[in-house]
Amino acid sequence: MSAYRTLHERFARLGALGEALGILHWDAATTMPTGGAAARGEQLATLKVVLHEGLTDPALSDLLGEAEGQNDLDAWQRANVAEMRREVAHATAVPVDLVAAISKACSECEMLWRQARPDNDFAAILPHLEKVLSLTREVAAAKAAALGKSPYDALLDSYEPGGSTTAIDGLFAELAAVLPGMIDQALSRQASRPAPLPPKGPFAIPAQRALGIALMTRLGFDFDRGRLDVSAHPFTGGTSSDVRVTTRYDESDFRQALMGVLHECGHALYELGLPAQWARQPVGAARGMSLHESQSLLIEMQVCRGREFVSFAAPLIRDAFGGTGATWDAENLYRLGTRVERSLIRVDADELTYPAHIMLRYRLERALIAGEMALADLPREWHRGMRELIGVSPPSDTLGCLQDIHWYEGAWGYFPTYTLGAMNAAQLFAAAKAADAAIPAGIAGGDFTPLLLWLRRNVHEKAASRSTDQIMAEATGRPTETAPYIAHLRARYLGG
């Protein structure tokens, strides 16, 4: 058996274990009774250990070397070997004791954060977050040495392969140069018009669920290969042939669950569109978080908050809840979905102010990883940054630096991918509409097939066979850039 074939079989096994983890995570979030938590912890930890052992097996080094020398591999096989090399490099960079220590520290910190957040008690969580940060910096240093990157770039690379602060700094600077002015303009334009009115509830949960399923189906989600369930924190999980989307319902506001479902549906369509013949191989996975987020934001922000989609969907939404009156008109719903506000909470932020929330977190986590800022100063720096970037002051840490789970659970280097995703979404959607006039026409008529086919061909089916920049360039002619994103925001929020 060739080295490549051996690697293929080994990674197929690791891929299957990774899929098992995906289903067990979903079950824990949606289905598992509370009493199962401790045993589930053992199951997940054991699977992770088996995976880690598989990736750090010393035999892989020779096999990868041999496979890289094979001249009988096609482009996808070569890309697969490169992805294997990347996964092995990440896994072997970190000593096993450090893996165990950071995993334990993150679990503890995340658990305590769940209480510290509602308690507004940053001081209580600080020593635990110090420990997470200190271990994260050790991991970053170890990965930096192994990957030949800066410590922050080495962390970023886990979420955004090939991503770099150099590129992000350039893109974010371009955006930062125009965003504050755009927010000011959008707000004064908005203030000059009557405010849209939210439809009055209650909105029965079965009706919300049925509407979500109807729109997901319309967008191309295949319920023979996935599900929609409920969890405290919405996510898309499972596997690429069994995609598990979750949401949470609020009887007084249908829009939150609905927009959440449409967002997750974008993630799900990406997973469903990955090439089945490469399932459970590294090259068959989604490329990275900036493209993943581009797919959710392309559906949620570019398509579903657009006038064309809202015109198509408004009657369906109205009928789902038996609504009557002007609040259910497309124009009112459109304006509700594009309302701008200087606000405190990232996950509730509108499309226009959202990137400012990200820039703040990116700035802070870089300083913390670089050791240029003390963690004890985080509340003060958060406050200062919010004033500067968004123009509001959080009255508490609950509404400030305690709001996001990321750092507390150990996800450092993740935040910038949200805004990279928003940029990619705008750029891809502009290219799609330019490439095929049936795409915008289809959306207005509720036919999303032309768009889905374009996304499959240009993004989903490429999986991890190319870099993000290559996928973007092949699809749009350019690597990720800010111009289409800024143009989109300008058109939507400044009347273009």
Place this chain on the structure above:
Amino acid sequence: MSAYRTLHERFARLGALGEALGILHWDAATTMPTGGAAARGEQLATLKVVLHEGLTDPALSDLLGEAEGQNDLDAWQRANVAEMRREVAHATAVPVDLVAAISKACSECEMLWRQARPDNDFAAILPHLEKVLSLTREVAAAKAAALGKSPYDALLDSYEPGGSTTAIDGLFAELAAVLPGMIDQALSRQASRPAPLPPKGPFAIPAQRALGIALMTRLGFDFDRGRLDVSAHPFTGGTSSDVRVTTRYDESDFRQALMGVLHECGHALYELGLPAQWARQPVGAARGMSLHESQSLLIEMQVCRGREFVSFAAPLIRDAFGGTGATWDAENLYRLGTRVERSLIRVDADELTYPAHIMLRYRLERALIAGEMALADLPREWHRGMRELIGVSPPSDTLGCLQDIHWYEGAWGYFPTYTLGAMNAAQLFAAAKAADAAIPAGIAGGDFTPLLLWLRRNVHEKAASRSTDQIMAEATGRPTETAPYIAHLRARYLGG
């Protein structure tokens, strides 16, 4: 680290992987969309391979030898080592190629059986079943050599550790000597009375589900450590801290799902009562199938089809469906639940004729494993056996030798545990009632705590720390015997 400690850690890992398998199996049967089947197959197969590799690691042999020589182990630790030795012996007995071949053959045969059964086409499945049988006989021979048992006993040992045809033959002969006469007598006694009348439906599924949950809760099932869901074939799965019970509902007949739920509840109470501190260790598992089935039958047959329970439950059942009239009276429901009939299908058989179905299958599978009967003769021999043992002739193989999944999926040596379980159930229940008068009094009043405490102390908490015979003897004074079972059947069906 001592050899025992090392083994403990290794088996904890295997136990966690086994638990992951349990949840993934449950998900496949209850939740998974059809498109997930192929990937799920890979996930399950991979986990089984990892488990098998763990059990056949050559290093275990020395570790087990060392641990068996350690004189610092307590009784449970020694029993744990013995169970590890048993699991390793089963796993290493069969060459890995044979494991793969039989696994593949069974999957294929089971899949085709799903079509052959409704098609009444034994000829179509015969070559596939031949292959399964031939590989099963190879496995039996390999295990017989390794375990020092006969081939059939070696298969039986997987389901009923320490079980033997010698013991079963003796027990079954005692039962066979009286059963035909008892069936005749019960039927003529039954014919002399007016037939009970089934309540008229439809019975709404939410009401059936709520009733099942109410009675499970009453019996001691903890919904913080388990769930009730729907699957095509009812089972109890998951893990011992997260027990997943399933059922299927029929709107025209609530009794089938209800009795099924009570049966599975008995299995679930056993799992929930296993000692938490031994979770994921071999000694912490349920002892074997004859005790597992004893717990389901003790709840379903001994308790819930008894007059005391039916008197307590009849008003709850009536109210659940808003029923009125004499069909809902306890006496009518009791007689419906103890109706005897010479019938064709094992899973629908009543308590009195059920063992005859088992004796037929036991006789046939022993002859097939021994090579004393050709598989092509199975339909004819089935027909002959049904006439002889039950007095009816199946009009088709669908209602004959195609009815049960067991042989087609490779479960040979399993069938006798059903009737061993029925014997153990009668014997344990008689001992429980004799030991504590609060037990029968509690059942009549809907208080099952005294019974559950007795079962926990005498069966559940012992897990696999002792043999089935030891557990039976400590609980009842005697190893498994027929007298309490025959006395129970006589009292219930012949008017005692």
